[in-house]
Amino acid sequence: xxxxxxxxxxxxxxxxxxxxxxxxxxxxxxxxxxxxxxxxxxxxxxxxxxxxxxxxxxxxxxxxxxxxxxxxxxxxxxxxxxxxxxxxxxxxxxxxxxxxxxxxxxxxxxxxxxxxxxxxxxxxxxxxxxxxxxxxxxxxxxxxxxxxxxxxxxxxxxxxxxxxxxxxxxxxxxxxxxxxxxxxxxxxxxxxxxxxxxxxxxxxxxxxxxxxxxxxxxxxxxxxxxxxxxxxxxxxxxxxxxxxxxxxxxxxxxxxxxxxxxxxxxxxxxxxxxxxxxxxxxxxxxxxxxxxxxxxxxxxxxxxxxxxxxxxxxxxxxxxxxxxxxxxxxxxxxxxxxxxxxxxxxxxxxxxxxxxxxxxxxxxxxxxxxxxxxxxxxxxxxxxxxxxxxxxxxxxxxxxxxxxxxxxxxxxxxxxxxxxxxxxxxxxx
Amino acid sequence: xxxxxxxxxxxxxxxxxxxxxxxxxxxxxxxxxxxxxxxxxxxxxxxxxxxxxxxxxxxxxxxxxxxxxxxxxxxxxxxxxxxxxxxxxxxxxxxxxxxxxxxxxxxxxxxxxxxxxxxxxxxxxxxxxxxxxxxxxxxxxxxxxxxxxxxxxxxxxxxxxxxxxxxxxxxxxxxxxxxxxxxxxxxxxxxxxxxxxxxxxxxxxxxxxxxxxxxxxxxxxxxxxxxxxxxxxxxxxxxxxxxxxxxxxxxxxxxxxxxxxxxxxxxxxxxxxxxxxxxxxxxxxxxxxxxxxxxxxxxxxxxxxxxxxxxxxxxxxxxxxxxxxxxxxxxxxxxxxxxxxxxxxxxxxxxxxxxxxxxxxxxxxxxxxxxxxxxxxxxxxxxxxxxxxxxxxxxxxxxxxxxxxxxxxxxxxxxxxxxxxxxxxxxxx
Numbered sequence: 001x002x003x004x005x006x007x008x009x010x011x012x013x014x015x016x017x018x019x020x021x022x023x024x025x026x027x028x029x030x031x032x033x034x035x036x037x038x039x040x041x042x043x044x045x046x047x048x049x050x051x052x053x054x055x056x057x058x059x060x061x062x063x064x065x066x067x068x069x070x071x072x073x074x075x076x077x078x079x080x081x082x083x084x085x086x087x088x089x090x091x092x093x094x095x096x097x098x099x100x101x102x103x104x105x106x107x108x109x110x111x112x113x114x115x116x117x118x119x120x121x122x123x124x125x126x127x128x129x130x131x132x133x134x135x136x137x138x139x140x141x142x143x144x145x146x147x148x149x150x151x152x153x154x155x156x157x158x159x160x161x162x163x164x165x166x167x168x169x170x171x172x173x174x175x176x177x178x179x180x181x182x183x184x185x186x187x188x189x190x191x192x193x194x195x196x197x198x199x200x201x202x203x204x205x206x207x208x209x210x211x212x213x214x215x216x217x218x219x220x221x222x223x224x225x226x227x228x229x230x231x232x233x234x235x236x237x238x239x240x241x242x243x244x245x246x247x248x249x250x251x252x253x254x255x256x257x258x259x260x261x262x263x264x265x266x267x268x269x270x271x272x273x274x275x276x277x278x279x280x281x282x283x284x285x286x287x288x289x290x291x292x293x294x295x296x297x298x299x300x301x302x303x304x305x306x307x308x309x310x311x312x313x314x315x316x317x318x319x320x321x322x323x324x325x326x327x328x329x330x331x332x333x334x335x336x337x338x339x340x341x342x343x344x345x346x347x348x349x350x351x352x353x354x355x356x357x358x359x360x361x362x363x364x365x366x367x368x369x370x371x372x373x374x375x376x377x378x379x380x381x382x383x384x385x386x387x388x389x390x391x392x393x394x395x396x397x398x399x400x401x402x403x404x405x406x407x408x409x410x411x412x413x414x415x416x417x418x419x420x421x422x423x424x425x426x427x428x429x
Numbered sequence: 430x431x432x433x434x435x436x437x438x439x440x441x442x443x444x445x446x447x448x449x450x451x452x453x454x455x456x457x458x459x460x461x462x463x464x465x466x467x468x469x470x471x472x473x474x475x476x477x478x479x480x481x482x483x484x485x486x487x488x489x490x491x492x493x494x495x496x497x498x499x500x501x502x503x504x505x506x507x508x509x510x511x512x513x514x515x516x517x518x519x520x521x522x523x524x525x526x527x528x529x530x531x532x533x534x535x536x537x538x539x540x541x542x543x544x545x546x547x548x549x550x551x552x553x554x555x556x557x558x559x560x561x562x563x564x565x566x567x568x569x570x571x572x573x574x575x576x577x578x579x580x581x582x583x584x585x586x587x588x589x590x591x592x593x594x595x596x597x598x599x600x601x602x603x604x605x606x607x608x609x610x611x612x613x614x615x616x617x618x619x620x621x622x623x624x625x626x627x628x629x630x631x632x633x634x635x636x637x638x639x640x641x642x643x644x645x646x647x648x649x650x651x652x653x654x655x656x657x658x659x660x661x662x663x664x665x666x667x668x669x670x671x672x673x674x675x676x677x678x679x680x681x682x683x684x685x686x687x688x689x690x691x692x693x694x695x696x697x698x699x700x701x702x703x704x705x706x707x708x709x710x711x712x713x714x715x716x717x718x719x720x721x722x723x724x725x726x727x728x729x730x731x732x733x734x735x736x737x738x739x740x741x742x743x744x745x746x747x748x749x750x751x752x753x754x755x756x757x758x759x760x761x762x763x764x765x766x767x768x769x770x771x772x773x774x775x776x777x778x779x780x781x782x783x784x785x786x787x788x789x790x791x792x793x794x795x796x797x798x799x800x801x802x803x804x805x806x807x808x809x810x811x812x813x814x815x816x817x818x819x820x821x822x823x824x825x826x827x828x829x830x831x832x833x834x835x836x837x838x839x840x841x842x843x844x845x846x847x848x849x850x851x852x853x854x855x856x857x858x
Contacts, residue, residue, distance in 0.1 A: 340726075411511065
């Protein structure tokens with residue numbers, strides 16, 4: 001094989017490597033070699049293959065090397081609200097805490113200050129990919145995208161659309177205004193390397209039919225992925241049924257505007273109360289569920305039927321849902337997902353088996369990562385997002401298997417244990 | 430008032446002070462003054478009272494000052510097992526992970542190494558009081574007590590009793606041997622200042638009737654408090670019913686040996702499945718429930734009816750239940766308790782209101798602290814256990830009330846935010 005010039009995105013990591021092969025199986029390689037060429041994985045090996053012997057080696061012997069984590073659902077302007085108002089449920093919490101806070105993002109200085117704090121947190125944490133809701137404000141949304149681009153993280157960001165059922169301070173005047181602002185925003189975000197726009201109607205109650213039709217047209221024109229909310233809270237679901245009396249289920253209310261997956265990559269956050277018909281629609285349309293267990297507990301929403309999504313073939317990833325969730329780390333979302341699945345089974349007597357460590361690790365890496373393309377694995381050809389974790393500080397006084405070290409790191413690590421972090425082959429820590 | 434000589438346990442802290450007045454009400458004092466005299470609180474003031482003007486002041490202006498936290502249930506030898514085996518339920522997890530690990534504690538070197546790691550963690554964390562299970566081994570239990578005494582933490586420690594239904598490696602030969610070993614242990618732990626023994630029959634399945642009778646006699650003779658487990662898991666409860674066919678409920682199986690509260694301070698961990706009769710017995714006998722929400726999720730045990738305990742007048746505190754729980758911090762137990770109470774209500778349609786921030790903060794301070802005497806409050810006369818937290822690192826870009834800063838610290842703080850920690854008026858950090 002011909003040698004090419006070595007760039008900063010060509011190197012080798014040595015250490016104890018774990019990643020998901022499938023949702024049920026880990027590949028765990030002690031004293032492994034992980035090769036990055038041109039920002040992509042060239043695979044995991046036991047020894048450095050001959051054709052890569054010329055690459056520089058970062059020796060992390062004894063440390064864990066894992067794929068970067070993917071957060072499929074986070075509200076950037078709610079970072080400042082973490083853990084506040086946790087006695088309320090969704091609709092009251094939106095009205096009391098979220099909408100007044102989001103209204104502040106017409107102020108670019110405030111936005112810049114608040115978004116900088118979020119991004120500092122994200123850089124130090126284990127996530128390398130995020131799908132973020134911004135607010136309705138174009139300048140603040142572009143500011144968020146600028147700051148994220150500078151961070152090295154790879155993200156999708158959505159200017160939010162809302163033209164009804166919210167305070168005047170954040171309601172766009174009408175469907176036409178909202179769609180025009182969206183188009184104006186889209187035309188300003190073509191030059192980012194790592195940040196892509198994603199269409200973001202907040203949820204059915206916030207968007208008139210007219211707006212949904214216009215967004216559907218924009219989506220086709222710009223080939224935009226989409227993120228929104230689905231079946232999070234029982235009062236919300238009843239409200240959607242009132243607003244869209246012809247829809248067969250909440251998901252169908254998006255479908256009627258051709259805004260529910262299919263050809264277009266789509267994320268629906270929560271899906272706590274999705275029943276058979278909606279689960280079948282999610283599966284058929286290959287809509288990603290962003291499972292946000294901590295938020296669903298904090299806002300008393302419930303516990304999503306993740307086992308059923310997996311059995312039905314619905315693609316699933318994890319979401320922090322800051323600030324319904326208080327923690328940005330997708331490691332925390334993994335353990336929350338396990339715990340909630342156990343309580344769900346015990347309390348409502350379902351036959352749905354709890355989620356395993358293997359499953360939640362998959363959901364937080366390859367499961368959600370795949371929304372971004374070949375991301376979340378170390379198989380050859382995947383984009384090179386990696387974390388190096390020092391787990392010696394919480395090692396027990398006996399030898400653990402690599403799989404058990406992973407379980408322990410998922411439960412017990414914090415940002416202080418992250419010793420290196422790579423996104424698309426570039427070190428950002 | 431006559432001035433006395435100033436000792437290291439006489440001083441003043443200045444800062445933003447929060448503590449529980451009752452389970453529903455916080456006392457929050459910005460720019461407050463907290464006076465410690467002879468290791469006890471002399472109260473919270475707005476200005477330094479004249480009689481204390483001569484005391485040295487530690488100025489923590491802008492930082493939070495909170496009571497130390499109380500962990501009513503932790504298994505010291507399971508610290509090494511945190512987060513391992515989380516796919517199992519209680520009885521299988523005990524057999525597969527816990528009993529083999531506890532058997533290692535016949536080795537004093539191993540015990541010393543493992544207990545040192547636990548205590549390093551506890552010193553850095555927010556808890557100032559703990560009730561710990563050790564193992565059946567007297568030398569290792571005394572080693573744990575020695576190490577805890579040196580740490581400055583105030584704890585109760587129990588040598589565990591088990592004479593049936595466990596592997597030979599940790600089963601005491603018979604009731605007589607177990608009781609004799611307990612007496613021998615008790616006679617060696619009279620000289621600790623901060624560490625007290627607590628009688629610790631593991632749970633009904635581990636102890637023959639003969640052993641329970643002997644422990645009851647020892648309890649009377651030595652005036653010992655008691656800790657054990659109650660109604661954690663449905664298979665366990667069915668087993669207890671088989672073992673004690675005459676008992677009206679699991680709690681009654683302890684009652685029949687006069688080992689269920691009343692005059693004697695008693696903690697029962699979990700009580701996940703306690704029904705009306707058992708709740709009434711807990712209330713009548715003033716038995717403390719150690720509510721361990723994370724463990725109850727991790728081991729798929731369920732969600733305890735804490736609201737009912739509170740309404741029935743049962744004393745309640747929080748427990749980490751390491752290693753059913755993976756985290757020693759009682760801040761984490763507070764948020765877990767809120768989240769689990771919300772899921773419990775949503776999933777099983779109960780009318781039990783979720784726990785509030787005020788309630789869980791009370792449970793983790795005064796609620797559990799009161800098991801140790803006047804502990805967990807800053808009212809005058811309480812033992813001076815205090816934490817100083819730097820919350821500026823997670824402050825939002827707007828001013829929060831002190832109550833909201835507390836909520837945020839409960840959800841978001843970690844050990845790195847603890848800037849000082851006092852136990853009985855002595856700084857241990």
